[in-house]
Amino acid sequence: MGEKRFMKGNEAIAEAAVRGGCRFFAGYPITPQNEIPEYLSWRLPEVGGAYVQGESEIASVNMVYGASAMGTRAMTSSSGPGISLKAEGISYLAAAMLPALIVNISRGGPGLGSIQPAQSDYLQATKALGHGGFHAMVFAPNSAQEAVDLVYDAWEYAERDRNPVLVLMDGCLGNIMEEVELPPMKALSDEDLPEWSLTRRNGRDYQGTITPIYTEPILESINAMAGETYKAWEEEDVKVEEFLLDDAEYVVVAYGIASRVSKEAILRLREEGYKVGMIRPITLFPFPKQSIRNLDYSRVKGIIDVEMTIPAQMRDDIALQVLERCPIHEYGRSGGCLLDDDGVYEAILEIVTGGNDNG
Amino acid sequence: MVEINTSLCKACGYCVKFCPKHILELGTVRNKRGHFYPVMTDADACITCAICATMCPEGAIDVSERKV
Amino acid sequence: MAEYHRSAMIADSPSGYCPGCLHSLATRLISDVITELGQEDNALNVISVGCSALNLLYWSGDNLSVAHGRAPAAATGAKRANPERLVFAYQGDGDLAAIGLAEIMSAANRGENFTVIFANNQTYGMTGGQMAPTTLIGQKTTTTIYGRDPATTGYPMKMCELISQLPAPAYVARFALNSPKGVRQARDGIKKAFQMQLDGKGFTFIELLTNCPTNWKLSPLQTLEYMNTNTIPYFTPGVFKDITAKEADA
Numbered sequence: 015m016g017e018k019r020f021m022k023g024n025e026a027i028a029e030a031a032v033r034g035g036c037r038f039f040a041g042y043p044i045t046p047q048n049e050i051p052e053y054l055s056w057r058l059p060e061v062g063g064a065y066v067q068g069e070s071e072i073a074s075v076n077m078v079y080g081a082s083a084m085g086t087r088a089m090t091s092s093s094g095p096g097i098s099l100k101a102e103g104i105s106y107l108a109a110a111m112l113p114a115l116i117v118n119i120s121r122g123g124p125g126l127g128s129i130q131p132a133q134s135d136y137l138q139a140t141k142a143l144g145h146g147g148f149h150a151m152v153f154a155p156n157s158a159q160e161a162v163d164l165v166y167d168a169w170e171y172a173e174r175d176r177n178p179v180l181v182l183m184d185g186c187l188g189n190i191m192e193e194v195e196l197p198p199m200k201a202l203s204d205e206d207l208p209e210w211s212l213t214r215r216n217g218r219d220y221q222g223t224i225t226p227i228y229t230e231p232i233l234e235s236i237n238a239m240a241g242e243t244y245k246a247w248e249e250e251d252v253k254v255e256e257f258l259l260d261d262a263e264y265v266v267v268a269y270g271i272a273s274r275v276s277k278e279a280i281l282r283l284r285e286e287g288y289k290v291g292m293i294r295p296i297t298l299f300p301f302p303k304q305s306i307r308n309l310d311y312s313r314v315k316g317i318i319d320v321e322m323t324i325p326a327q328m329r330d331d332i333a334l335q336v337l338e339r340c341p342i343h344e345y346g347r348s349g350g351c352l353l354d355d356d357g358v359y360e361a362i363l364e365i366v367t368g369g370n371d372n373g
Numbered sequence: 374m375v376e377i378n379t380s381l382c383k384a385c386g387y388c389v390k391f392c393p394k395h396i397l398e399l400g401t402v403r404n405k406r407g408h409f410y411p412v413m414t415d416a417d418a419c420i421t422c423a424i425c426a427t428m429c430p431e432g433a434i435d436v437s438e439r440k441v
Numbered sequence: 442m443a444e445y446h447r448s449a450m451i452a453d454s455p456s457g458y459c460p461g462c463l464h465s466l467a468t469r470l471i472s473d474v475i476t477e478l479g480q481e482d483n484a485l486n487v488i489s490v491g492c493s494a495l496n497l498l499y500w501s502g503d504n505l506s507v508a509h510g511r512a513p514a515a516a517t518g519a520k521r522a523n524p525e526r527l528v529f530a531y532q533g534d535g536d537l538a539a540i541g542l543a544e545i546m547s548a549a550n551r552g553e554n555f556t557v558i559f560a561n562n563q564t565y566g567m568t569g570g571q572m573a574p575t576t577l578i579g580q581k582t583t584t585t586i587y588g589r590d591p592a593t594t595g596y597p598m599k600m601c602e603l604i605s606q607l608p609a610p611a612y613v614a615r616f617a618l619n620s621p622k623g624v625r626q627a628r629d630g631i632k633k634a635f636q637m638q639l640d641g642k643g644f645t646f647i648e649l650l651t652n653c654p655t656n657w658k659l660s661p662l663q664t665l666e667y668m669n670t671n672t673i674p675y676f677t678p679g680v681f682k683d684i685t686a687k688e689a690d691a
Contacts (some may be wrong), residue, residue: 038522040514064521068514069547076511076544080487080518083505084526088518106508212485212503213523225488225497225506378447381454385461385654385661391621406455424621426445430466431455436445 016195023158024049024188026196027117027181028057030162031089035169035200036115037063038088040077042070042096045129046185047119050091061199071096075103075116082112083224085211087169087202091117093185094135095126097143104178105144108240109226113172113208115165116143116150117181119188122350130350131185133270136327139182140299147237149244150180151251152298154269158192160296166197171251173208175243182298184322186271186352247300254302255294258284262291263313264366267306267332268320269295272346272353276320279359288366298328306335317342318365320358324348374437375419375426377411381433384408388425388434394418397425448472450481450502457495461661463618463651464492467560468499470624471531474632475502478639480527487516487530489541492566496531510541513548513557520555527635528555535565538574538598545600552609552643556634559600561676562651570656574598577671582656597675601648605681611643613682617650617673619665626678633685642684650676 021029028050031039039058041051051067058065064081068074074090081088092100097118107114120135122128139152151171155161161183172179207213212222228236257277259265268276273294283290293305306317317336319326326344333342345361347353382404388411389397396419400412413419426434450472456465475484484502488494490509497506507515512530520528537545537559545557564582565571572582572589575597579588589597605613612634616627627649634645650672652664659667680686 038518040518066517066521066551069543073511073514073517073544073547076508076514077518077521079507079511080505080515080520081522082518083515084519084522086522088522102508103511110506212505212519212526221501222503223497223506225504226508227494227497227506383455383460387461387661387665390662390665408460421442421444423443423445427621427624428466430458430462430464430469432447432451432469432472434445435447436443438442438444 016197018193018195020191020193021158022049022189022191023161023183024119025053026158026162026194027165028053029196030165031115032057032061032063033197033199034166035087035202036089037061038078038081038086039063039090040066040068040074041090041092042068042074044093044096046121046131046188047091047093047117049188050117050119071099072102075100078114079103079107079110079112082107082114083110083212085207085213089115089117091119093119093121094123097135097138101144104150105146105148106226107178108144108148108150109146110224111176112178112224113169113176114178115168115172115181116178117183120182120184122348128350131271131322131352132348132350133184133272133322134348135182136298136321136323139180140301140331143180148240149299150178151175151247151300152180152182154182154296154298156187156270156273156294158187158194161187162194162196177243182270184271244300248303251297252300252302252304253296254305255296256291256305257294258291259293259309261289263289263315264318264362265309265314266290266292266318266320266362267295267328268292269298269328272320272322275353275355275358278355279362282359283362283366288363290362290366301331303335306332311339314340316340316365318362319344320353321346322348322353374416374439375413375421376435378433378435379404379410381431382408382410383431384410385430387428387430391424391428393422393424394420448476450475450500452499452501456499458492459655461652461654461664463562463649464495464560466618466624467558467649467651468496470628470631471529471558472500474628474635475527477632478635480635483525484527484529485519487512487519487528489530489532489536491533491536493531493533493536493560494567510536510539511544512536513541513544513553516555517548517551517553520553524554527638529635530555530557532557532559533566534559534561534563534573534575538600546603549604549610549644549646550607552611554638554641554643556638556645556647558631559646559648560651561648562653563597563672564653564656566653566656570653577675599676601646601681604646609644610646610682611684612637612645614646614680615648615650615676615678617668617678619650619652619668623678637685650678
């Protein structure tokens with residue numbers, strides 16, 4: 015049995031990161047993710063790690079770049095506007111093939127938007143975290159416990175692929191308190207340091223170079239390698255929860271906080287006899303294409319994309335799998351206005367009873 | 374003695390300008406990259422002060438205290 | 442009587458720099474000092490963007506190439522993650538004094554225990570000679586074709602003067618590479634800065650006044666004279682801060 019604690023989602027992420035081997039954090043204050051740097055500012059020194067409050071998000075992500083190059087498990091966290099600033103550094107991490115964990119506790123956008131929770135960064139997370147056409151694996155937990163589990167193993171993926179990993183979670187999940195079971199501290203020694211790291215030159219008779227700039231043919235081959243990596247993710251690393259799909263006539267697709275609220279609404283609708291189920295992507299990239307593609311569309315009458323943002327951002331990814339075999343409806347709240355059980359319940363009810371024909 | 378690795382030379386002329394004994398001058402032969410590398414006009418006058426090497430951007434000049 | 446032997450820390454081939462470019466001399470000096478200190482296996486060159494990035498193909502030690510202006514941030518991460526390594530960032534004036542101003546001032550203010558070597562040639566060399574934050578008043582560049590006018594572009598930024606006002610930095614000095622005396626002083630300054638870093642003294646900053654024959658549109662020898670007449674009178678060489686001097690006085 016692991017250790018049980020009652021923690022805020024943000025704090026749970028911070029502690030899980032430490033237990034997963036994180037020994038370097040740099041970040042810049044922004045709501046609603048401040049508990050992550052605040053927690054790590056005292057926690058990392060306890061385990062021999064380093065915490066730096068950067069002068070900006072740009073500097074912070076570049077500090078992570080430097081620490082990661084030394085083979086140290088490093089992370090930064092922010093919220094939408096700050097992730098935009100980190101875009102440069104995340105692109106450089108991908109180019110230099112450096113592992114790192116980036117956490118986005120998202121809020122209303124665009125622009126400064128609002129400090130209240132929203133799921134407004136799906137497109138940024140999955141399509142264009144920075145310039146140059148790269149992807150990061152994107153985890154979207156819907157509870158503090160799931161955040162703990164995903165963050166704990168984030169570097170296993172990041173180091174395997176030599177690529178940054180993004181955890182996308184909204185301000186609700188970051189700030190509500192829940193019971194979590196914490197895994198044990200990973201014991202990492204110098205032998206676990208990646209062989210490409212610039213930790214030391216001892217015994218190494220070749221020059222160590224980590225660079226985000228290449229000659230043209232090498233860059234082309236690196237681009238091609240990245241493409242192969244993304245394909246492999248689709249085959250091996252998709253994480254998805256399928257909920258009450260066996261007889262479902264309407265299927266909600268929702269991730270993160272939207273999936274939690276939707277689940278409550280679905281259970282109420284089920285009690286009333288409506289056959290509603292849910293597909294919950296846990297990895298937003300790779301997207302769980304097969305779950306949506308392989309639905310029995312002779313039975314499924316509609317897909318309902320529920321997101322805490324308007325307009326829905328996941329819709330195109332869903333549509334590419336539905337292939338016009340049924341209507342796709344969308345329901346959401348935005349700008350920092352929260353989804354609630356009644357709102358989602360009523361929206362789905364209206365759709366399943368035919369009152370809404372916006373598909 | 375002064376040894377010039379002529380293949381590294383880019384003929385900037387710094388060694389010629391700063392040689393206190395004025396015994397270096399850009400020659401009439403080009404290296405592979407097309408630069409007229411310097412030649413020493415009077416090796417016996419060299420005091421191995423290494424100012425030429427100090428000013429050479431490319432590190433093309435090796436200076437040792439031994440005589441030829 | 443003196444000896445000079447080329448350091449093995451630079452490639453056994455010509456640098457990528459133009460004839461007479463003092464970037465290559467600066468790189469050579471750094472390499473010489475690292476060899477002299479026996480730090481060949483321990484030195485980590487954090488390479489910035491601009492002509493300074495040509496060192497990727499020239500410098501033979503470990504290197505970490507980073508985004509434009511961010512070398513002090515990346516060096517912070519690298520040094521904090523591995524305090525044993527001799528970490529230095531090599532940055533040009535556009536990189537350090539424009540796009541990377543927040544990063545350099547903040548790293549200096551935190552007193553990070555690494556060394557920044559700042560090559561100031563008053564222009565963006567790699568992109569073709571645009572105005573830099575350090576371009577002199579009246580100096581012509583491709584974006585100030587009539588000469589830099591302070592009415593619209595402000596004044597050349599004096600980084601040593603700015604950084605030496607902060608409490609944290611341990612050593613701040615400026616040297617001109619256009620004379621044998623200046624080169625020797627620069628060499629001693631770099632050596633002192635690296636030694637102070639190895640001794641854990643904190644942030645060390647070396648500004649090297651360099652040239653750009655190609656974009657100044659002068660011959661290499663003319664650039665050295667231009668520096669005497671124009672650069673050095675504005676960017677005064679000297680030691681602006683040295684905490685070990687105070688220790689010696691006490």
